[in-house]
Amino acid sequence: MAGRDTLTKNQLRVLEKLEAATGPLSAYTLLDQLRENGFRAPLQVYRALDGLMNAGFVHRLESMNAFVACAEPHDHSHRMIAFAICDKCGQVAEFSDETVGKSLDAWVGSTGFAAKKAVIEFRGTCAACAAVAA
Numbered sequence: 001m002a003g004r005d006t007l008t009k010n011q012l013r014v015l016e017k018l019e020a021a022t023g024p025l026s027a028y029t030l031l032d033q034l035r036e037n038g039f040r041a042p043l044q045v046y047r048a049l050d051g052l053m054n055a056g057f058v059h060r061l062e063s064m065n066a067f068v069a070c071a072e073p074h075d076h077s078h079r080m081i082a083f084a085i086c087d088k089c090g091q092v093a094e095f096s097d098e099t100v101g102k103s104l105d106a107w108v109g110s111t112g113f114a115a116k117k118a119v120i121e122f123r124g125t126c127a128a129c130a131a132v133a134a
Contacts, residue, residue, distance in 0.1 A: 014049060015057055017033050018068060030049075049067055053067075057069065059081060080118045081095070082095040082121070082122065083122065084124070085121060087125060089129050091126050
């Protein structure tokens with residue numbers, strides 16, 4: 001897989017914003033944050049995000065239509081990724097487990113379906129928010 005040195009200038013700027021963020025960011029939030037860097041149109045952000053996702057540096061959270069930097073960008077081998085998303089504070093934790101991934105691959109494969117990738121999203125309350133509510 002590609003390293004950071006192969007990323008375009010726009011991809012690097014988008015990745016830096018996502019890495020510095022405390023939670024997921026939408027493409028339009030990224031656009032607003034990158035206007036001072038010459039970004040003028042959503043298409044610029046979406047192109048950068050597509051390249052970053054293909055290279056394994058960024059994940060899209062389907063349920064939020066938002067993006068996060070990969071917790072393990074040096075390891076592009078994980079095909080099964082799970083996210084725990086806090087509905088209160090927006091914190092996102094990323095999980096990837098080879099054993100769970102293989103089990104899910106076997107289960108899905110037993111149906112004849114050929115999966116390329118799996119993304120699972122858990123929605124709920126993180127430990128910090130649960131402690132505050134208690």
